Amino acid sequence: MHIRNSAKAIIMSDNKVLLTKNVDDDGYFYLFPGGGQEHGETLHETVTRECMEEIGEQVDVGNLVHIREYIGKNHEYSSVDSDFHQVEFYFVCTIKQEGCTLPSNPDSHQVGxxxxxxxxxxxxxxxxxxxxxxxxxxxxxxxxxxxxxxIN
Known part of the structure; x- marks a missing residue:
């Protein structure tokens, strides 16, 4: 089984957090922006790229604040994710300059x-x-x- 690294952004402003809005058969669900690390890419580069892809914004990457594992066989979607093991690195990020850029490569289930x-x-x-x-x-x-x- 392959273990996947993922870098995620925690972007907060005015007591709010920025999340991607997604949809599945059970309705809407929300995720922190970010995704899988590519070969030869640092975690900072990963979260920067993923924020452009998912929220259309350039970010300044700050401190690592949380590390979370997701071992699929231990959670509610174990029938689908039983072979999935991901280690997620959560960084505090800030948007460099808010603009009207559209996400360049949102995930297939992302609607906003x-x-x-x-x-x-x-x-x-x-x-x-x-x-x-x-x-x-x-x-x-x-x-x-x-x-x-x-955790989940």
């Missing part, structure tokens, strides 16, 4: 992007859901664990 109030995150279907409880800590500069384990 949305700023979601941190206090409302529990009302959304977000993956990984466990990560949302640390968003308020980021806003108030309170410490959170970096390694979060195999």
């Amino acid at each position: 992007i949305e700023w979601v109030a941190v206090n409302d995150l529990q009302n959304y279907r977000i993956y990984p859901k466990e990560l949302t409880r640390y968003m308020l800590n980021l806003l108030i500069n309170e410490k959170s664990p970096i390694y979060l384990g195999d």
